[in-house]
Amino acid sequence: MKCPYCSGEESKVVDSRATEDDGAIRRRRECLGCNRRYTTYEKIEDIPVFVIKRNLAREIFSRDKIINGVIRACEKRPVSRADIDHLVNDIEKTLNNTMTSEVSSETIGEMILDKLRSMDEVAYIRFASVYRKFDDINSFIEEIQRLSGGK
Template identity: 75%
Template structure:
């Protein structure tokens, strides 16, 4: 870290605290060259994740869009907002930990289905019906049979 006053490259950390929103760490530094103090902020870099849609267009990952899709599947079901947020948190954590910069919408859908299966089976089938574009009752029946086999 270069000193903003003398461009010295060596400093020591005098004080370190989290910011009020706990998103960054505020560090008070003292330059070892000119002895002046300055403040730096350390924050985890967000990686932009692009979603490759079925028509091969790309758009930025939108957490709210994912939450809304899951909420529609969970309508009138005993699934809390906290559980839905947990599914999306887990999805984002997995994508960030894998350093994923692009993922297909199908990949996201499969990850959501995997989590929804453990939360609510009806919501799982609802989400699968839209995501997998069920055409008829047989598609529903095949998915339900597959769900029962996995139990």
């Protein structure tokens, strides 16, 4: 780290703490050359994940789109906002941990369905009906049978 005052490259960390939003680490440094103090911030680099849509268009991943879709599916169901946030956080964490820069919308949709299935079956069916583009009652019946194990 170069000193902003003398451009010296040797410094020591005097104090280190997380920022209020835990998005970065604030470090108070002292230059070993001129003994002046300065502050630096260390932040994790956000590498955007692109979503490849069905029409092969690409757009930046948006957690808000997932939240809005899941909220619509969970409307008037006993699913809390905290549960929805947890679902979206899990999906976002999984995507970030794959270290890939592109993911298909189908992959994200299946991840959402997998999590909704264990959370609320009605919300699952609602989301599946839009995501899988059910066009008639038979599509609903087939999905419900698949959900209930073919009974």
